[in-house]
Amino acid sequence: MRRRLSNKSDYYFDAKTRQYKHKSEAEIESNFMTIDELDSYKENGKSIRESMPPSGLGYNQSFDDLLSELIKDRLMELNKYVSINLLEKKLIINTKTLKRDCFELIEI
Known part of the structure; x- marks a missing residue:
């Protein structure tokens, strides 16, 4: 049953939660950043913005x-x-x- 679900459907077995989940949910979760990633991105983004001149029309x-x-x-x-x-x-x-x-x- 487990093999049939994983091969022929859009579901997979998550061993951590011991539940079947839809594959698109995993893609959605992977597209979002964690809080730590956001914080580090915010700090890196400031230094990048400060080094680059503003573009576009004033x-x-x-x-x-x-x-x-x-x-x-x-x-x-x-x-x-x-x-x-x-x-x-x-x-x-x-x-x-x-x-x-x-x-x-x-x-x-």
Whole structure:
């Protein structure tokens, strides 16, 4: 019976607990670290992090990228309604599109 279970099924006999266990449980247990391993990893990780320079974008660079994306979105929205002709020095506003999209044009 024991041989048949170990050869033809996903179970094995654990001699320490004297129980049959599923093989996937053993794989899951082996994937987790013990408390001692975690503590030693934490201490080693600090020294590794301190020796390596930080990688990736800095805080300011990330913020600048986000800001530039927001500005691009706003300009693309304005581009639907407004165009500038520098040669003739004209500012062309499409009022029909503005009204259709429920915007109000206020001239000063």
